[in-house]
Amino acid sequence: xxSQVIKTTEELLQPILENKNLDLVDIEYVKEGKNWFLxxxxxxxxxxxxxxxGDVSEELSEKLDEIDPIQENYFLEVSSPGVERxxxxxxxxxxxxxxxxxxxxxxxxxxxxxxxxxLKAFTNDMLTIEYKVKTRNKQVEIPYNKVAKARLAVMF
Numbered sequence: 001x002x003s004q005v006i007k008t009t010e011e012l013l014q015p016i017l018e019n020k021n022l023d024l025v026d027i028e029y030v031k032e033g034k035n036w037f038l039x040x041x042x043x044x045x046x047x048x049x050x051x052x053x054g055d056v057s058e059e060l061s062e063k064l065d066e067i068d069p070i071q072e073n074y075f076l077e078v079s080s081p082g083v084e085r086x087x088x089x090x091x092x093x094x095x096x097x098x099x100x101x102x103x104x105x106x107x108x109x110x111x112x113x114x115x116x117x118x119l120k121a122f123t124n125d126m127l128t129i130e131y132k133v134k135t136r137n138k139q140v141e142i143p144y145n146k147v148a149k150a151r152l153a154v155m156f
Contacts (some may be wrong), residue, residue: 005029005070007039011065016056017042025081029074036074041081053078058154087150102153103129105146115140122138136154 006027017024025041042048042056058077064070087093087101102116117131125144130137 002029005038008069009060009064010038010069010141013056015061016059016063020056022048022052022056026086029070030104035088036070036072038070038074038076040078042078043081043085043086048080053080083154085153087152090122090125090144091125093150094146095117096152097122098155101129101152103127103142104149105110105121105142105149106148107146109142109146110140112140115142 006029009022009024009027009029013027014022014084022042024042025043026039028037028039030037030039040056040060042053044052046150057076060078061076084151097119099119100117103114105113105115112136114130115129115131117129120125120130120139121128122144127142127144127147128139129142130139132138
């Protein structure tokens with residue numbers, strides 16, 4: 001059910017985003033408490049503003065109303081992914097070399113299931129992350145298929 005909602009939403013959304021030179025980052029269709037939320041995350045080089053999010057929301061809402069693919073009542077939210085945007089595709093990793101990222105793994109590598117550090121390389125489906133242990137810099141190589149979740153991480 002939710003995968004079909006996401007697929008249909010993406011098909012309706014792509015022409016809208018292409019027309020506005022915006023990129024789709026993610027779509028979520030989730031139930032929180034008793035409410036359903038259809039969340040759309042969009043971006044572009046330099047970031048998106050609230051007006052762009054509002055315009056996409058209005059156009060998408062009209063398209064969704066026309067074909068009515070969702071039985072339940074739901075809230076439509078269109079927003080920027082924020083500074084800690086998720087990294088979902090191989091292209092996301094390739095575009096974020098030399099940035100600080102957080103990665104959660106399906107299974108431990110070198111005894112750890114989470115790493116935060118600088119993404120030094122992404123080649124042959126392998127992430128190379130440089131991270132600190134106390135005052136020493138270390139590197140870990142992580143196969144792309146072992147990544148459960150990843151996102152940009154703000155450094156303090």
